[in-house]
Amino acid sequence: MSHHIVAVKHLQHVYADGTVALQDVNFTIHHGESVAIIGANGAGKSTLLLHLNGYLIPTAGEIRIGDFPLTKKTLPEIRRTVGMVFQDPDDQLFMPTVFDDVAFGPFNLGLPVDEVKQRVRDVLEQVGAAHLQEKPPYHLSGGEKKRVAIATVLSMSPDILVMDEPTSGLDPFARRQLIGLLKDFQHTRIFTSHDLDMVLELCQRTIILHQGVVKADGPTREIFGNEALLAECRLEKPLSMQGCPVCGKGK
Amino acid sequence: MRSIDGAVLDLKRLDLLATGDSSIHRLDARAKVLTTFVFIVSVVSFNRYEFTALFPFFIYPVVIASLANLPGGYIIRKISMVIPFAFVVGMLNPLFDRALFFHLGPFAVTGGWISCASIIIRTVLTVGAAVILVAVTGFLSVCQALERLGTPRTFTVQLLFLYRYIFVLTEEGARASRARELRSCGRKGLGLASFGSLIGHLLIRTWLRAERIHMAMLARGFTGEFHSRQVSGFGWRELFYVAGWSALFVALRLENGAQWLGGLVTGLLS
Numbered sequence: 116m117s118h119h120i121v122a123v124k125h126l127q128h129v130y131a132d133g134t135v136a137l138q139d140v141n142f143t144i145h146h147g148e149s150v151a152i153i154g155a156n157g158a159g160k161s162t163l164l165l166h167l168n169g170y171l172i173p174t175a176g177e178i179r180i181g182d183f184p185l186t187k188k189t190l191p192e193i194r195r196t197v198g199m200v201f202q203d204p205d206d207q208l209f210m211p212t213v214f215d216d217v218a219f220g221p222f223n224l225g226l227p228v229d230e231v232k233q234r235v236r237d238v239l240e241q242v243g244a245a246h247l248q249e250k251p252p253y254h255l256s257g258g259e260k261k262r263v264a265i266a267t268v269l270s271m272s273p274d275i276l277v278m279d280e281p282t283s284g285l286d287p288f289a290r291r292q293l294i295g296l297l298k299d300f301q302h303t304r305i306f307t308s309h310d311l312d313m314v315l316e317l318c319q320r321t322i323i324l325h326q327g328v329v330k331a332d333g334p335t336r337e338i339f340g341n342e343a344l345l346a347e348c349r350l351e352k353p354l355s356m357q358g359c360p361v362c363g364k365g366k
Numbered sequence: 367m368r369s370i371d372g373a374v375l376d377l378k379r380l381d382l383l384a385t386g387d388s389s390i391h392r393l394d395a396r397a398k399v400l401t402t403f404v405f406i407v408s409v410v411s412f413n414r415y416e417f418t419a420l421f422p423f424f425i426y427p428v429v430i431a432s433l434a435n436l437p438g439g440y441i442i443r444k445i446s447m448v449i450p451f452a453f454v455v456g457m458l459n460p461l462f463d464r465a466l467f468f469h470l471g472p473f474a475v476t477g478g479w480i481s482c483a484s485i486i487i488r489t490v491l492t493v494g495a496a497v498i499l500v501a502v503t504g505f506l507s508v509c510q511a512l513e514r515l516g517t518p519r520t521f522t523v524q525l526l527f528l529y530r531y532i533f534v535l536t537e538e539g540a541r542a543s544r545a546r547e548l549r550s551c552g553r554k555g556l557g558l559a560s561f562g563s564l565i566g567h568l569l570i571r572t573w574l575r576a577e578r579i580h581m582a583m584l585a586r587g588f589t590g591e592f593h594s595r596q597v598s599g600f601g602w603r604e605l606f607y608v609a610g611w612s613a614l615f616v617a618l619r620l621e622n623g624a625q626w627l628g629g630l631v632t633g634l635l636s
């Protein structure tokens with residue numbers, strides 16, 4: 116299934132004001148992998164993700180999704196393959212009701228009305244938001260918005276799921292639910308996150324981004340075990356890997 | 367700013383009303399758009415001194431609003447918001463147009479006063495028809511209907527984006543002004559400088575946010591076409607709806623309905 120590969124080669128991105136957000140980023144993600152991209156604030160994580168569905172155009176370098184290089188011609192196909200959940204759900208929800216919002220993508224895919232309705236029901240069920248169907252998105256709580264935003268993307272059955280800080284702003288219960296949801300997703304998953312405990316639970320592989328370059332790329336446990344590396348990149352071991360502050364026992 | 371935010375939330379409520387289910391809601395959007403169009407043309411095409419002949423037209427908004435179970439108070443509040451604007455437009459007429467029309471007790475009613483009142487009534491009627499159209503159809507479907515009736519797509523999509531951007535702008539505005547209020551520690555004179563920079567920030571933030579929303583739309587396969595879950599066709603019901611109302615509007619336009627009704631009543635009494 117080579118068409119779920121994400122390959123980034125010598126990617127560079129310079130913003131219009133001269134900020135070099137990405138210097139030289141290289142990695143390949145294979146089908147079914149679950150990968151975390153971590154790094155301090157301003158490391159370039161969001162910028163990197165915005166390249167994956169062709170929203171930003173590389174200053175230099177290349178991105179391949181599956182067998183295609185990302186070009187203007189392959190863009191529609193690639194946007195169907197890569198489902199992107201943005202950091203701020205308010206940016207993602209723009210229709211008058213939750214139903215219309217979730218149905219927006221499937222309609223654009225040209226599915227018939229009955230199938231769209233079925234799909235919308237299914238994904239809302241899946242993210243535990245079935246009861247919100249007829250509500251306007253702007254009246255939802257933060258966690259509900261996030262779940263609906265995820266549903267809007269799942270409804271397009273993407274082969275690759277990309278999420279920018281999925282657990283930020285969620286309460287512990289909603290976070291738990293989301294982790295469960297993402298565990299069940301069988302396809303390729305790419306997240307950025309500051310929630311390293313979630314990363315530990317969901318991702319076998321972690322990429323550390325630091326000042327626009329890949330500082331480390333390997334098995335999550337190995338990377339989180341390297342304290343010198345984490346400190347250099349302004350990161351910290353996940354709590355579950357730190358010694359217990361109450362009883363003093365290490366893990 | 368907070369009140370602007372409230373007004374916009376209210377506008378969103380208008381869109382939400384469109385998700386209701388009534389015989390009017392179920393009609394094809396094109397029929398409702400066409401009928402509204404005929405209504406507006408009939409009302410606007412009266413001469414500027416027409417006054418009494420306008421009143422029978424209120425039957426249309428009243429009937430539709432009650433058939434569609436629209437909350438009357440809310441709709442009236444929405445419509446009355448434009449009365450001050452209409453008054454500003456018509457305000458100068460009484461000053462310039464002093465031709466005497468008739469005496470109402472001790473008051474001399476001039477042509478200016480009549481035309482000013484006429485402008486206000488016409489505004490209430492046309493805005494009312496438009497508000498009710500959105501409330502029973504939804505802005506998205508109105509745009510779709512316009513497109514299916516032959517309006518160029520670039521125009522309808524622009525219209526739709528414009529509508530969305532109003533929300534984006536006011537949301538950003540409400541956030542920014544709240545932040546400014548909180549940090550000014552309750553002082554009144556917040557200073558023009560901070561206000562200027564607030565507006566600048568606001569425009570940039572609106573732009574960026576609108577861009578991110580557009581990006582989210584593209585990411586979900588948006589190609590400039592809006593779809594809706596309501597599948598409807600232009601059938602007999604739609605045809606009767608458009609033909610029936612249009613016949614009434616044209617009749618009311620050509621014959622003075624108020625006089626006719628008055629004549630009928632006096633005829634019956636005599």
Ligand SMILES: Nc1ncnc2c1ncn2[C@@H]1O[C@H](COP(=O)(O)OP(=O)(O)O)[C@@H](O)[C@H]1O
Nearest residue numbers: 130132134136155156157158159160161162163
């Ligand atoms: N639109 C933009 N214009 C200029 N600079 C930007 C823009 N967006 C982000 N940056 C800069 O690029 C760098 C990387 O940002 P970002 O990818 O958002 O970081 P992260 O998501 O890892 O916190 C930061 O230094 C940020 O200030």
Ligand SMILES: [Mg+2]
Nearest residue numbers: 160161202279
């Ligand atoms: Mg970010």
